[in-house]
Amino acid sequence: MNPEHAPLIQMKNIEKHFGRVIALAGVSVDVFPGECHCLLGDNGAGKSTFIKTMSGVHKPTNGEILFEGKQMHFADPRDAISAGIATVHQHLAMIPLMSVSRNFFMGNEPVKKIGPMKFFDHDYANKVTMEEMRKMGINLRGPDQAVGTLSGGERQTVAIARAVHFGAKVLILDEPTSALGVRQTANVLATIDKVRKQGVAVVFITHNVRHALAVGDRFTVLNRGQTLGTSQRGQITPDELQDMMAGGQELVALEGSLGGTV
Amino acid sequence: MTSITKKLVLAAAVVAAPFAMATSAVAEGEKYVLVSHAPDSDSWWNTIKNGIALAGDQMGVEVEYRNPPTGDLADMARIIEQAAASGPNGIITTLSDYDVLSGPIRAAVDSGVDVIIMNSGTPDQAREVGALMYVGQPEYDAGYAAGLRAKGDGVGSFLCVNHYISSPSSTERCKGFADGLGVDLGDQMIDSGQDPAEIKNRVLAYLNANPATDAVLTLGPTSADPTLLALDENGMAGDIYFGTFDLGEEIVKGIKAGVINWGIDQQPFLQAYLPVVVLTNYHRYGVLPGNNINSGPGFVTADGLEKVEEFAGEYR
Amino acid sequence: MTSATQPTANSDERVKEISNFRNALIRPELGGIVGTIAVFTFFLLFAFDSGMFNSQGIMNWSQISAQFMIIAVGACLLMIAGEFDLSVGSMIGFAGMLIAIFSVTLGWPVWMAIIVTFVIAVSIGALNGFIVVRTGLPSFIVTLAFLFILRGFAIYLPQTIERKTIIGGVGDAAQGDWLAAVFGGKIFTGFFQWMGDNGIIAVFERGTRKGQPVVEGLPMLIVWAIALVIVGHIILTKTRFGNWIFAAGGDAEAARNSGVPVDKVKILMFMFTAFCATVFATCQVMEFGGAGSDRGVLKEFEAIIAVVIGGALLTGGYGSVIGAGLGALIFGVVQQGLFFAGVESSLFRVFLGVILLGAVILNTYIRRIITGER
Numbered sequence: 001m002n003p004e005h006a007p008l009i010q011m012k013n014i015e016k017h018f019g020r021v022i023a024l025a026g027v028s029v030d031v032f033p034g035e036c037h038c039l040l041g042d043n044g045a046g047k048s049t050f051i052k053t054m055s056g057v058h059k060p061t062n063g064e065i066l067f068e069g070k071q072m073h074f075a076d077p078r079d080a081i082s083a084g085i086a087t088v089h090q091h092l093a094m095i096p097l098m099s100v101s102r103n104f105f106m107g108n109e110p111v112k113k114i115g116p117m118k119f120f121d122h123d124y125a126n127k128v129t130m131e132e133m134r135k136m137g138i139n140l141r142g143p144d145q146a147v148g149t150l151s152g153g154e155r156q157t158v159a160i161a162r163a164v165h166f167g168a169k170v171l172i173l174d175e176p177t178s179a180l181g182v183r184q185t186a187n188v189l190a191t192i193d194k195v196r197k198q199g200v201a202v203v204f205i206t207h208n209v210r211h212a213l214a215v216g217d218r219f220t221v222l223n224r225g226q227t228l229g230t231s232q233r234g235q236i237t238p239d240e241l242q243d244m245m246a247g248g249q250e251l252v253a254l255e256g257s258l259g260g261t262v
Numbered sequence: 263m264t265s266i267t268k269k270l271v272l273a274a275a276v277v278a279a280p281f282a283m284a285t286s287a288v289a290e291g292e293k294y295v296l297v298s299h300a301p302d303s304d305s306w307w308n309t310i311k312n313g314i315a316l317a318g319d320q321m322g323v324e325v326e327y328r329n330p331p332t333g334d335l336a337d338m339a340r341i342i343e344q345a346a347a348s349g350p351n352g353i354i355t356t357l358s359d360y361d362v363l364s365g366p367i368r369a370a371v372d373s374g375v376d377v378i379i380m381n382s383g384t385p386d387q388a389r390e391v392g393a394l395m396y397v398g399q400p401e402y403d404a405g406y407a408a409g410l411r412a413k414g415d416g417v418g419s420f421l422c423v424n425h426y427i428s429s430p431s432s433t434e435r436c437k438g439f440a441d442g443l444g445v446d447l448g449d450q451m452i453d454s455g456q457d458p459a460e461i462k463n464r465v466l467a468y469l470n471a472n473p474a475t476d477a478v479l480t481l482g483p484t485s486a487d488p489t490l491l492a493l494d495e496n497g498m499a500g501d502i503y504f505g506t507f508d509l510g511e512e513i514v515k516g517i518k519a520g521v522i523n524w525g526i527d528q529q530p531f532l533q534a535y536l537p538v539v540v541l542t543n544y545h546r547y548g549v550l551p552g553n554n555i556n557s558g559p560g561f562v563t564a565d566g567l568e569k570v571e572e573f574a575g576e577y578r
Numbered sequence: 579m580t581s582a583t584q585p586t587a588n589s590d591e592r593v594k595e596i597s598n599f600r601n602a603l604i605r606p607e608l609g610g611i612v613g614t615i616a617v618f619t620f621f622l623l624f625a626f627d628s629g630m631f632n633s634q635g636i637m638n639w640s641q642i643s644a645q646f647m648i649i650a651v652g653a654c655l656l657m658i659a660g661e662f663d664l665s666v667g668s669m670i671g672f673a674g675m676l677i678a679i680f681s682v683t684l685g686w687p688v689w690m691a692i693i694v695t696f697v698i699a700v701s702i703g704a705l706n707g708f709i710v711v712r713t714g715l716p717s718f719i720v721t722l723a724f725l726f727i728l729r730g731f732a733i734y735l736p737q738t739i740e741r742k743t744i745i746g747g748v749g750d751a752a753q754g755d756w757l758a759a760v761f762g763g764k765i766f767t768g769f770f771q772w773m774g775d776n777g778i779i780a781v782f783e784r785g786t787r788k789g790q791p792v793v794e795g796l797p798m799l800i801v802w803a804i805a806l807v808i809v810g811h812i813i814l815t816k817t818r819f820g821n822w823i824f825a826a827g828g829d830a831e832a833a834r835n836s837g838v839p840v841d842k843v844k845i846l847m848f849m850f851t852a853f854c855a856t857v858f859a860t861c862q863v864m865e866f867g868g869a870g871s872d873r874g875v876l877k878e879f880e881a882i883i884a885v886v887i888g889g890a891l892l893t894g895g896y897g898s899v900i901g902a903g904l905g906a907l908i909f910g911v912v913q914q915g916l917f918f919a920g921v922e923s924s925l926f927r928v929f930l931g932v933i934l935l936g937a938v939i940l941n942t943y944i945r946r947i948i949t950g951e952r
Contacts, residue, residue: 077835078837081837087835089835093832093833093836094829094832095824095825095828095829095832096828096829096948097824097891097896097945097948098821098824098825098895102821102824105821106821106822106825106833106836106838107822107825107833107836107837108836108837109821111818118817118818119817120815120816120817120818120820120821122816146948148948328917331876331926331927332872332875333872334872334873334874334875335744335870335872335873336870336873339866340638340641340914341917343634343637343638343641344635344638344914344917344918346634347629347630347632347634347635347637347918348629348630348635348917349632359744359746359868359870360746361744361747361749361866361867361868362746362866362870365865365866365867368785369782369792371784371785372782372783372785372786372787372788373634373780373782373783373792374782374783374784392785427733427743428733428743428744428870428871428872429743430742430743430744433741433742433743453737
């Protein structure tokens with residue numbers, strides 16, 4: 001997108017071995033600010049391992065991670081978070097029984113001091129939550145509405161808005177659309193678009209080519225722990241992407257029998 | 263019977279329609295509350311319940327039995343406070359721990375409720391808390407008497423199966439027995455718990471480890487019944503010297519069969535029945551016996567078991 | 579862009595506006611408030627002139643309720659944090675026994691005995707929590723183990739040291755001790771004397787205390803209960819730590835992902851539960867002047883029952899300290915009130931079962947409303 005910009009995060013020749021299993025065999029990906037970089041691949045291709053490495057959950061066996069040009073060694077996810085790499089997980093970091101506002105500020109609660117005591121600043125939290133949600137196009141009944149009453153897409157949006165509010169520079173979205181209906185998916189994709197326009201680098205993991213093409217700027221396909229290359233938007237067709245993901249011929253044959261609907 | 267009907271009506275009303283009005287629960291005669299320290303699981307106290315019920319019927323007074331469900335004496339103290347707050351004419355209570363119970367009992371006495379101590383405690387303690395009298399069997403003395411008797415029968419060592427180890431009076435019995443024998447209690451007392459299977463197995467284990475034990479002393483049906491089974495199982499029944507406190511159906515059978523040499527009957531019926539009679543007469547006519555009443559110990563042996571057998575577990 | 583992404587007045591027309599009534603329903607304290615009103619109405623109707631509402635009667639069920647409250651506050655916060663502690667009852671027996679052994683057998687000053695006991699008890703709470711967090715075992719099992727371990731020590735220690743299972747004499751040792759008074763003392767005695775003098779409450783008719791009011795003052799037990807409820811409520815709802823408690827119990831994984839120190843929160847809650855149990859034990863030992871091996875049997879369940887009646891979910895993440903306090907009040911009032919109402923005391927359990935069942939059904943209904951499950 002912005003070639004004159006330096007990449008925000010560079011993953012160079014990342015290898016990750018679990019005992020004798022080689023989950024990643026030298027994967028290189030870089031992500032620029034304001035770009036939506038889609039990471040595609042079938043189940044077991046190494047997507048999850050890769051983003052866990054990026055977000056500090058796993059340490060790479062080999063290879064290096066450069067963040068804003070500096071080499072990083074994340075000891076744990078908190079390091080990555082404080083550097084500005086936020087992950088919105090498949091298992092959302094949302095607690096259904098708690099209110100949106102409590103969820104939004106979970107782990108980052110604003111406090112106000114009354115005498116020697118520090119209290120949760122509910123007024124501030126409620127105000128910010130309502131505002132941020134409105135920006136993302138979600139009208140809450142109130143800040144104390146429980147997250148459990150939100151739809152799946154809305155929950156994803158709350159999670160994304162929260163990550164951005166707390167200064168995420170790189171936002172990793174792990175299969176955010178996999179369990180959603182059509183309209184919910186559209187909501188989430190629209191949210192991704194908004195976030196990207198704020199200059200945040202988005203890493204969007206999916207195995208749905210159409211979702212990727214809807215918002216992606218660049219596409220990297222992983223297969224069996226290796227990259228099959230990165231392509232720019234407009235330089236690749238949906239069919240080509242699909243084939244790369246499946247690792248080649250088998251799907252072509254399968255697709256013929258299914259009438260091109262996969 | 264009216265009081266039972268009333269309770270049933272009230273209970274039904276309570277369950278079915280919490281807000282419906284029911285007949286008012288004003289007592290006709292005097293009201294007496296008996297508070298025991300026994301947990302729900304202790305079946306021996308059934309005799310006590312029957313005793314006060316019978317006395318209540320005969321004297322035309324309202325009686326109530328209360329106990330801490332788990333045998334927690336601190337809970338029992340609260341029950342005494344509560345009984346006092348409900349304004350009965352008298353409270354009949356055990357005094358199984360002086361430290362815990364003396365405060366509430368004294369407060370009840372001072373607020374105008376007459377108290378009789380039954381079963382546990384000592385005559386001295388009863389006087390100390392301001393009770394009218396003590397009805398029961400001094401535990402240490404009973405144990406001591408039993409010990410002397412066993413010594414005469416040639417016993418030199420024993421196992422005390424204590425199923426209620428947290429009550430000091432239980433330990434007093436074992437200690438009295440040991441002193442009567444003239445031996446040190448030492449490790450001869452086991453904490454058996456209340457579960458029949460556990461009691462049985464602990465007795466088996468002890469006798470297995472100490473085969474030279476001369477005698478077994480149990481402290482009531484709760485420990486005696488499983489001990490009978492244990493002795494049946496390891497073949498010591500009838501061979502080992504077996505004495506027990508208190509009576510019950512199985513104990514009576516054991517005495518009859520010659521497995522149990524004697525049972526110490528503290529006659530719990532009297533402990534429940536007499537205080538109600540004494541209190542009622544005191545409140546109606548102002549008469550009061552001049553001394554404490556020892557309801558036991560009486561040794562029950564194979565001779566003259568008939569009445570005991572007929573009413574075992576009910577009034578005996 | 580779909581229409582749903584544009585700000586509209588109603589983001590989803592299928593979500594009905596929630597009425598005020600339903601809004602009130604999702605407050606966790608609601609069950610407790612309704613239950614309290616129902617229970618008091620009931621006993622005012624059936625047991626008004628039975629002595630239940632004279633000064634002694636009120637003090638009686640207040641103390642019972644206060645006892646439940648003290649352990650319910652700890653159990654409530656722990657349950658909201660997603661864990662159970664079944665060792666509460668044994669901890670009561672164990673801690674009480676430690677105080678008695680330290681102060682009577684070893685002859686330490688009572689304040690020192692109390693402080694050392696608190697340190698030991700809270701450390702055991704931390705150990706409980708540490709094992710649960712480290713092994714990932716259900717707290718149910720870990721604390722069940724401690725139920726036996728602590729009860730075992732509560733019987734073994736006095737048996738070995740004093741050859742008995744009840745140690746008395748703490749009352750004499752505690753005479754004039756400053757810390758003992760914090761747990762076993764009474765406050766506002768002047769006010770109660772004044773009420774007695776003016777015939778507002780009854781006075782003793784005879785004995786050495788003739789003329790003194792039957793209720794001397796407000797026991798510290800009740801002060802502790804109220805203070806713990808207030809502090810617990812503020813921590814839970816008004817602090818960031820409270821948010822972490824909800825988060826840890828709502829979904830530990832999600833909370834961890836958001837940077838909540840879940841393990842620390844859980845361990846601290848186990849320590850707090852142990853602290854509450856020790857407060858209970860200390861108040862009891864100071865009031866009755868002695869400790870017994872069988873103190874506190876089954877109290878862990880009574881605490882959990884009070885918490886559940888008070889609207890907390892057994893699965894964690896939802897609940898209220900005020901609710902737990904009201905649950906304890908209901909529990910205490912029902913337990914004592916049935917006697918005043920003249921109901922056979924063995925029926926108490928039937929009631930408890932009915933109330934518990936009703937509370938759990940109500941809670942499940944509430945959770946469905948909150949989470950929108952069908």
